[in-house]
Amino acid sequence: MSQEDSIKEKETIIIKAARKRFAHYGFSKVTMDEIAGDVEMGKASLYYYFPTKEDLFRAVILQEQNELKKNIELILEKPNCASEKLQEFVEQRMKFFRILLNLGTLSVHSYFDIKSLFKKLFFDFEEVELNFIKKIIDEGKTKKEFSQDLPEDAALIFLHILQGLRCRVLRWTKGQSLDEDTHTKLQQEMKTATDFFIYGIKSK
Amino acid sequence: MSQEDSIKEKETIIIKAARKRFAHYGFSKVTMDEIAGDVEMGKASLYYYFPTKEDLFRAVILQEQNELKKNIELILEKPNCASEKLQEFVEQRMKFFRILLNLGTLSVHSYFDIKSLFKKLFFDFEEVELNFIKKIIDEGKTKKEFSQDLPEDAALIFLHILQGLRCRVLRWTKGQSLDEDTHTKLQQEMKTATDFFIYGIKSK
Numbered sequence: 001m002s003q004e005d006s007i008k009e010k011e012t013i014i015i016k017a018a019r020k021r022f023a024h025y026g027f028s029k030v031t032m033d034e035i036a037g038d039v040e041m042g043k044a045s046l047y048y049y050f051p052t053k054e055d056l057f058r059a060v061i062l063q064e065q066n067e068l069k070k071n072i073e074l075i076l077e078k079p080n081c082a083s084e085k086l087q088e089f090v091e092q093r094m095k096f097f098r099i100l101l102n103l104g105t106l107s108v109h110s111y112f113d114i115k116s117l118f119k120k121l122f123f124d125f126e127e128v129e130l131n132f133i134k135k136i137i138d139e140g141k142t143k144k145e146f147s148q149d150l151p152e153d154a155a156l157i158f159l160h161i162l163q164g165l166r167c168r169v170l171r172w173t174k175g176q177s178l179d180e181d182t183h184t185k186l187q188q189e190m191k192t193a194t195d196f197f198i199y200g201i202k203s204k
Numbered sequence: 205m206s207q208e209d210s211i212k213e214k215e216t217i218i219i220k221a222a223r224k225r226f227a228h229y230g231f232s233k234v235t236m237d238e239i240a241g242d243v244e245m246g247k248a249s250l251y252y253y254f255p256t257k258e259d260l261f262r263a264v265i266l267q268e269q270n271e272l273k274k275n276i277e278l279i280l281e282k283p284n285c286a287s288e289k290l291q292e293f294v295e296q297r298m299k300f301f302r303i304l305l306n307l308g309t310l311s312v313h314s315y316f317d318i319k320s321l322f323k324k325l326f327f328d329f330e331e332v333e334l335n336f337i338k339k340i341i342d343e344g345k346t347k348k349e350f351s352q353d354l355p356e357d358a359a360l361i362f363l364h365i366l367q368g369l370r371c372r373v374l375r376w377t378k379g380q381s382l383d384e385d386t387h388t389k390l391q392q393e394m395k396t397a398t399d400f401f402i403y404g405i406k407s408k
Binding site for chain 2: 057064163164197204
């Protein structure tokens, strides 16, 4: 094994352990000592791979984002119509947010820390999502499934609608995780909003 | 003048003065002393009408909400089609939020105070807005402008989409007021999202 592979392997083990702990206790309650213990590593060694808990958390989130990215790329390959692809994308996205909530936001107090931690990751991933939506819409247009004269920013508006629906639900929670019931309602709302959007862009 | 009318008149004068001050300096920077000075009233008299600054602020917001309510009721009376009414509603709503922003949220630090102050007012007003959207949608259905088999919760989803678009823009501001540019963009986004929604519910 090359040195690079060995580092990669160690990182993977650490990220897996950290993910488990964050999911159980939330970002703010987990210490680097505990994670070092989980992977039977000295704290100094752990810090070699991840200088701060924030770095480790970012790596966990990045991994989840890559997972989502893989899943949504699979959607594109499917033989489904564009409308179905859009709905599947929304479902995958909701699953991802459920994971995020479990990972980091069980503790109220860490909300603002997490917000700024997430900020760059979120903005980068927004681009990925936006390109994905654009691709589906283009596919729908090519196949005459969607109207030919959609505004340039249709994909952006759709992404913003999805982001907004989630935002308004999280609005009063101040970082506490959503309960089962609220999550299910939000999921249903995203689905209905997507239906309306699809009807709105379909060829008439 | 009856005693009741006299009280009402005093309250109106105080609310007008308070509104002006909040709009200039933001909720958190205004003192009751200053408002008492503006209306040439002793502080004790002012407290007779409004026991706390929060009460006064609520009265100012309530007045703005009543103003919006009157304006959207006028929309219902117009001969326009239901789609146009929905668009006009969205415009009125945006104007209202611009006023709200100017009134209360110029100061970052007061954000959470204001949030809880607003909470009940907002939830109550949500009902007003929801009923208004329902009325327009029903009108559109009666006139065969909108599809006959819309889901029960179409009005609610639409309101949530509007709320969400605003929420995601305010997300990172932490109570600072929106700049001109962001406000214009948000307005445009609401308009486009409303267009999509309308296309989505129109009779096919």
